Amino acid sequence: MKTAIEKTLCLCLAALFCVFAVSCHGKRESSEFVIPREFDEAQEYSITFWAKNDTNKTQVEIYHKAIAEFEELYPNIKVNLRLYTDYGKIYNDVITNISTDTTPNVCITYPDHIATYRTGKDVVVPLNDLMNDKEYGLGGKRVKFDSPTMSEIVPQFLEECSFSGAYYALPFMRSTEACYINKTYVEKLGYTLPEQLTWDFVWEVSQKAAQKDSDGIYAVNGQKVMIPMIYKSTDNMMIQMLKQQGAGYSDEYGNVLIFNETTEEILKTVAENTAAGAFSTFKISSYPANFLNAGQCVFAIDSTAGATWMGTDAPLCDISEEKIIKFETAVMPIPQFDPQNPCMISQGPSVCIFNKKDPGEVMASWLFTQYLLTNSVQLSYSSTEGYVPVTIKAQSSDEYKDYLSRAGEDNEYYYDIKIRASKLLLDNVEHTFVTPVFNGSASLRDAAGQMIENVTKSVRRKENVDEDYYKALYDDVKALHRLDSAGLSGGKVKLGKLPEASRALIICLVAVWVLIIAYRIYDAVKKLRK
Amino acid sequence: MKKITSLMLALMLAMSLASCGEKANDVETQGETENQVETEVETETETEAETETEAEAETETEEADVMTYEEYAAAEIDSPVVIDAYVQGKQSWWDNKATVYAQDEDGAYFIYEMACSEEDYEKLTVGTAIKVTGHKAEWSGEVEIVDATFEIIEGNYVAEPVDVTSLLASKELINHQNKLASFKGMTVDAINYKNEEPGDDIYLTLSKDGESYDFCVEIYLTGEDSEVYKTVGELAVGDIVDVEGFLYWYEGVNPHITSVVKLEA
Numbered sequence: 001m002k003t004a005i006e007k008t009l010c011l012c013l014a015a016l017f018c019v020f021a022v023s024c025h026g027k028r029e030s031s032e033f034v035i036p037r038e039f040d041e042a043q044e045y046s047i048t049f050w051a052k053n054d055t056n057k058t059q060v061e062i063y064h065k066a067i068a069e070f071e072e073l074y075p076n077i078k079v080n081l082r083l084y085t086d087y088g089k090i091y092n093d094v095i096t097n098i099s100t101d102t103t104p105n106v107c108i109t110y111p112d113h114i115a116t117y118r119t120g121k122d123v124v125v126p127l128n129d130l131m132n133d134k135e136y137g138l139g140g141k142r143v144k145f146d147s148p149t150m151s152e153i154v155p156q157f158l159e160e161c162s163f164s165g166a167y168y169a170l171p172f173m174r175s176t177e178a179c180y181i182n183k184t185y186v187e188k189l190g191y192t193l194p195e196q197l198t199w200d201f202v203w204e205v206s207q208k209a210a211q212k213d214s215d216g217i218y219a220v221n222g223q224k225v226m227i228p229m230i231y232k233s234t235d236n237m238m239i240q241m242l243k244q245q246g247a248g249y250s251d252e253y254g255n256v257l258i259f260n261e262t263t264e265e266i267l268k269t270v271a272e273n274t275a276a277g278a279f280s281t282f283k284i285s286s287y288p289a290n291f292l293n294a295g296q297c298v299f300a301i302d303s304t305a306g307a308t309w310m311g312t313d314a315p316l317c318d319i320s321e322e323k324i325i326k327f328e329t330a331v332m333p334i335p336q337f338d339p340q341n342p343c344m345i346s347q348g349p350s351v352c353i354f355n356k357k358d359p360g361e362v363m364a365s366w367l368f369t370q371y372l373l374t375n376s377v378q379l380s381y382s383s384t385e386g387y388v389p390v391t392i393k394a395q396s397s398d399e400y401k402d403y404l405s406r407a408g409e410d411n412e413y414y415y416d417i418k419i420r421a422s423k424l425l426l427d428n429v430e431h432t433f434v435t436p437v438f439n440g441s442a443s444l445r446d447a448a449g450q451m452i453e454n455v456t457k458s459v460r461r462k463e464n465v466d467e468d469y470y471k472a473l474y475d476d477v478k479a480l481h482r483l484d485s486a487g488l489s490g491g492k493v494k495l496g497k498l499p500e501a502s503r504a505l506i507i508c509l510v511a512v513w514v515l516i517i518a519y520r521i522y523d524a525v526k527k528l529r530k
Numbered sequence: 531m532k533k534i535t536s537l538m539l540a541l542m543l544a545m546s547l548a549s550c551g552e553k554a555n556d557v558e559t560q561g562e563t564e565n566q567v568e569t570e571v572e573t574e575t576e577t578e579a580e581t582e583t584e585a586e587a588e589t590e591t592e593e594a595d596v597m598t599y600e601e602y603a604a605a606e607i608d609s610p611v612v613i614d615a616y617v618q619g620k621q622s623w624w625d626n627k628a629t630v631y632a633q634d635e636d637g638a639y640f641i642y643e644m645a646c647s648e649e650d651y652e653k654l655t656v657g658t659a660i661k662v663t664g665h666k667a668e669w670s671g672e673v674e675i676v677d678a679t680f681e682i683i684e685g686n687y688v689a690e691p692v693d694v695t696s697l698l699a700s701k702e703l704i705n706h707q708n709k710l711a712s713f714k715g716m717t718v719d720a721i722n723y724k725n726e727e728p729g730d731d732i733y734l735t736l737s738k739d740g741e742s743y744d745f746c747v748e749i750y751l752t753g754e755d756s757e758v759y760k761t762v763g764e765l766a767v768g769d770i771v772d773v774e775g776f777l778y779w780y781e782g783v784n785p786h787i788t789s790v791v792k793l794e795a
Contacts, residue, residue, distance in 0.1 A: 083726075
């Protein structure tokens, strides 16, 4: 009897050991990408490219053209394009696809988002070795097109793709924010635009523009609608206002510094101007361009990549022709607290590569990513909006210089406001900045914008916005965006439920121990009876 | 034998502990972690949403009366509103927020991103009666209820589409905003995918009596695999169609189509 039980126990344990060994192996191996010695051009590769466009058909055409040209150079690589018009949707889809190992090969994204993708091991390919590879790297000998060298990429833009000790993306296009101004109204209100916009000036003019008569007609435009200042991206608004005042937002270690006195001062200014009818946001009212072009806004702050929607003669427009009014448009850097030391955000799409089991597939992705930096793609794509090319090679080309010099020749390709928006960034590259990238930086960015949105809504709803309100707002935003811990990236990590295999093992182990104890009791009782 | 058994057990226990304590550093596990975090957040938000909904409901009984459609229509933008209505269409659910079209016998409502658990969203079938508490807002001409909570109440009503073809060019059309509406004998002027290819919204220009109007197949409302999405994608300029949809507004009337029937030439 005893031997039989012992044998059974041993068998159970052996079986459990096998199960354990299998479960430890995991469903899928992830391994670090290593550059193959040679890119096999006899091997067929099919890669997916998730790209973002600004609801701009020309951009879509450029993607298709770039793919066709690349496939002609590398007939063994097929690039499948999937188009998005929203960075947030790309981010959500990538997160979903990481867990099913169906990420795209190449993806247009933001560094903040890459930081989240990177929380999985070897999900995103670090590009340092690829960039420096003499054969297939930037400007490499065996690359079949005129790829830029590393030193031919604008250093500041390239650095924006470096975090956690490596480059995890290449910049694709760069933009900043601009203030699109109805200069006609500013002058009608008795003001002259200064050389550099200040927040004091913008708020003062906006409050004057908000004056209306007893019938609700605004003096400046003779209409019943006027929102003097509309900000498209309130997260950028908060981030830039903090930076301009040298106040805390976050640091590279993931410490959240945003809940400070300067933030409260900014929110109070937002509240005051909202109460005066001088300010609103895209989320609350609509696109700044729609109001600007209808003569219902004086200062519209939006990306330089939205320039083709701005102004009386804008090539892209969502409002009906009869609503558009004639006015002179000024394009200026965003308002500043210290005009002598201007500060503005650098933004725009970057491109990352997702790791795959087959290093050849990653190489195919890398070659295509490099192709996006060729002059052909850079010049054509940047001219669709107020973007600037990310390579010095493209920026210094005769073709680009010619393009910039012909602003205003027509209202399409040479649309004046679009080219002025690009020049704005080119003239201010040294004044741009980016926020630290870490796992959670995307949430912090959302929180920054939400505070402005909430205050604006509350004031419009005539709620009591006082000290207690701000305290409660901070608490709510911290909780909603999980910013409670001092450092997001170093905070407590929720590991989630135990894997099924681990749970099964624990149950089996408990069962085996129960059996052993039962056997010991049985043995003891047997001995006692003897 | 006993020693071997004990040794194996100890070994397995140690390995099991090591395995359980392993950080989520491989892709599969990370994916799971992400999802888990989301689930936890969802659950928290769900609970909050439910609590809010219940609390709101109690407060409402004491403080706020349910408005008639007339009272709602007269309420100022940004003011608090409480309405009873019946779900007529669901546009989307994401991150514990639901966007729905609702209607009663007198008028219609667009309820944008109201707090709603995924489980509750499933309960919002066409006709379901809901009490909604939120704020009235306007975005590019579209009047909507935002920052809302809701509770399911007794009742059921499915609206018949109202034929607004003859009102298309009139100022009266806006009085039917957000209603389920029908448009008869419209001519297709243009069809454009938002991204130049299937996979996103479809912009459709239809004309009647020499005037053109912008319609949209909103992919979140219909889905890419729906009959309406496929049918609209196959239409050609010059086709005559009857369409139904919700009378959405974006810088002017911009109905969101839910069904289309191609008529014989």
